[in-house]
Amino acid sequence: MLIAVPIWEGRVSPVFDVAQRLVLSDVEAGRVVNTTELAMPSPGLLGRVEFLAREKVEVLLCGAISGCVRNVLYDHGIRVVPCVCGPVEQVVQAFLENRLVEEGLVMPGCGCGRGAGRGRGLGRGGGARRQGRGWCGNRRGTERTES
Amino acid sequence: MKNEFAAEAHDPILDSISDGVFTVDNRWLVTSFNRAAQQITGVPRGQAIGRRCCDVFRASICEGACALRQTLETGRPIVNQTVYIVDVRGRRIPISISTAILRDASGQPIGGVETFRDLSVVEELRKELHATYSFADIIGHSPAMRRLFVLLPQVATSDSSVLIEGPSGTGKELFARALHNLSKRKSRRFVAINCGALPDTLLESELFGYKAGAFTDARKDKPGRFALAQGGTIFLDEIADVSPAMQSRLLRVLQERIYEPLGGIEPVQANVRLVAATHADLQERVRRGRFREDLYYRINVVRLQLPALRDRREDIPLLVDHFIHRFNHLKEKDIAGVSEAAMAPLLEHDYPGNVRELENIIEHAFVLCPSGLIQPEHLPASLCKHTSLTAPRGSAATTLKDMEALMIQDALRKHQGNRQAAARTLGIHPATLFRKAKTMGIPLPDQDGRHHRQG
Numbered sequence: 001m002l003i004a005v006p007i008w009e010g011r012v013s014p015v016f017d018v019a020q021r022l023v024l025s026d027v028e029a030g031r032v033v034n035t036t037e038l039a040m041p042s043p044g045l046l047g048r049v050e051f052l053a054r055e056k057v058e059v060l061l062c063g064a065i066s067g068c069v070r071n072v073l074y075d076h077g078i079r080v081v082p083c084v085c086g087p088v089e090q091v092v093q094a095f096l097e098n099r100l101v102e103e104g105l106v107m108p109g110c111g112c113g114r115g116a117g118r119g120r121g122l123g124r125g126g127g128a129r130r131q132g133r134g135w136c137g138n139r140r141g142t143e144r145t146e147s
Numbered sequence: 148m149k150n151e152f153a154a155e156a157h158d159p160i161l162d163s164i165s166d167g168v169f170t171v172d173n174r175w176l177v178t179s180f181n182r183a184a185q186q187i188t189g190v191p192r193g194q195a196i197g198r199r200c201c202d203v204f205r206a207s208i209c210e211g212a213c214a215l216r217q218t219l220e221t222g223r224p225i226v227n228q229t230v231y232i233v234d235v236r237g238r239r240i241p242i243s244i245s246t247a248i249l250r251d252a253s254g255q256p257i258g259g260v261e262t263f264r265d266l267s268v269v270e271e272l273r274k275e276l277h278a279t280y281s282f283a284d285i286i287g288h289s290p291a292m293r294r295l296f297v298l299l300p301q302v303a304t305s306d307s308s309v310l311i312e313g314p315s316g317t318g319k320e321l322f323a324r325a326l327h328n329l330s331k332r333k334s335r336r337f338v339a340i341n342c343g344a345l346p347d348t349l350l351e352s353e354l355f356g357y358k359a360g361a362f363t364d365a366r367k368d369k370p371g372r373f374a375l376a377q378g379g380t381i382f383l384d385e386i387a388d389v390s391p392a393m394q395s396r397l398l399r400v401l402q403e404r405i406y407e408p409l410g411g412i413e414p415v416q417a418n419v420r421l422v423a424a425t426h427a428d429l430q431e432r433v434r435r436g437r438f439r440e441d442l443y444y445r446i447n448v449v450r451l452q453l454p455a456l457r458d459r460r461e462d463i464p465l466l467v468d469h470f471i472h473r474f475n476h477l478k479e480k481d482i483a484g485v486s487e488a489a490m491a492p493l494l495e496h497d498y499p500g501n502v503r504e505l506e507n508i509i510e511h512a513f514v515l516c517p518s519g520l521i522q523p524e525h526l527p528a529s530l531c532k533h534t535s536l537t538a539p540r541g542s543a544a545t546t547l548k549d550m551e552a553l554m555i556q557d558a559l560r561k562h563q564g565n566r567q568a569a570a571r572t573l574g575i576h577p578a579t580l581f582r583k584a585k586t587m588g589i590p591l592p593d594q595d596g597r598h599h600r601q602g
Contacts, residue, residue, distance in 0.1 A: 014209045075296055107202050109195070
């Protein structure tokens with residue numbers, strides 16, 4: 001699995017739409033085996049989406065992201081976990097351990113009013129049903145696990 | 148505990164200001180956050196205090212050109228810089244910001260203050276005025292729209308001619324503008340013309356312009372739309388209504404990339420991307436000999452088919468939300484939404500006028516609804532009457548379950564009982580469709596619709 005995280009000063013970039021650099025983490029058997037840092041194409045919906053699709057990114061962990069960009073990424077089969085903040089390494093590890101909320105790596109205000117970071121939209125997930133749209137008000141209810 | 152305490156310790160003076168205000172300390176941690184800041188960003192004060200300002204504010208400049216950082220470094224305040232923030236719902240909110248340094252009693256800097264004003268209303272008005280709509284303005288989550296979203300950016304960069312087909316009111320011009328704004332030509336002009344609205348001779352001079360003396364009263368040169376759109380995009384709406392003579396002139400422009408203004412001798416190079424639109428079945432017109440086949444194939448390099456609103460009913464609540472948000476800005480009202488009872492006829496209506504009709508319905512409701520939720524009595528009488536007369540089940544679909552049943556029935560009807568096709572349209576597995584239909588008591592044909600077709 002290839003996880004992408006936009007990076008700024010070692011932390012998750014606050015806004016994906018304008019982020020300038022990206023860290024790609026290659027994950028095998030739940031562990032990061034390789035990390036690469038790349039420059040992002042200049043701001044622009046198409047360039048960014050194509051870039052991530054070309055790099056075969058499966059999961060994007062990011063801070064704030066415009067709804068339209070998120071939708072297009074989703075339609076390209078890229079799972080988006082938005083509203084994430086904190087040091088990139090810690091964020092990737094916490095995501096793999098499904099501990100983003102517990103470790104407080106969630107942007108303020110993204111938690112359905114149930115305390116910082118509580119609610120759906122974050123966490124690891126797996127399977128098509130859990131294609132992350134992210135925010136708690138999530139229209140597709142994407143982080144549900146359905147039996 | 149610390150956050151909860153901070154949440155209580157707010158300043159009534161700051162809270163009375165309609166602009167958002169927040170302060171940070173020397174470590175970029177938020178130390179105060181007023182009421183307007185909470186409203187604009189959607190972040191509660193209790194969660195904002197003590198957090199890094201970029202994680203709270205999420206502005207387009209946080210990473211590259213933080214205004215507050217510049218002020219703290221240079222000592223110069225910044226006034227009314229326009230940027231955007233991304234709120235908790237993923238909406239881009241245009242704001243103007245101003246910054247200043249905070250100093251203690253001895254004059255030492257102890258942090259900074261940033262004030263910001265929501266420019267959504269101004270932006271909405273600007274869009275109304277200049278029609279600068281983009282990809283982000285196209286609303287829809289239905290499978291049909293999602294297919295278009297995937298296609299649109301690729302089509303935009305290709306520079307090929309595009310034919311947009313779809314019934315009236317489905318947003319053909321909006322798509323054309325979005326294509327232009329996503330393309331390499333976006334810095335040049337987007338010029339739209341409705342071919343069906345002009346007589347042939349006028350259309351010719353409008354498109355290609357004329358030279359002084361070309362006809363009586365032509366005292367000086369007038370550039371045509373092709374000249375205005377040079378380097379950009381020309382949008383020819385209602386292309387099916389163009390006369391055969393005009394069709395051959397257009398074909399020449401597309402084939403040879405040149406045209407001659409009326410009365411002109413020298414041909415002019417046309418570096419223009421063509422986006423054409425029609426509500427008619429252009430292929431059918433070609434078959435009947437009413438539209439040139441060679442022109443059809445020239446403009447139909449890429450074809451986008453926009454769905455009618457009745458074929459993407461699941462987008463109606465989203466569109467209603469969008470129009471309410473927009474009209475709240477434009478009409479300075481504070482309508483909270485649509486009541487469940489009013490949503491039912493909105494969901495069941497057939498919308499022959501498509502999205503434009505829905506927009507008009509919401510605008511009508513805005514006239515009658517003073518505040519709060521839009522109720523059935525605020526909707527046009529014809530809508531409620533029409534719905535109650537034509538509702539196939541006698542009662543309005545007021546719950547999600549009813550809506551689901553309605554959509555399953557619609558899909559089955561549309562595909563003449565073909566369960567597999569109906570399931571595909573709904574984006575569910577045929578077995579799920581069968582199970583849901585059974586649970587909801589929806590009668591399924593004894594034979595799957597596919598058998599009829601084979602027979």
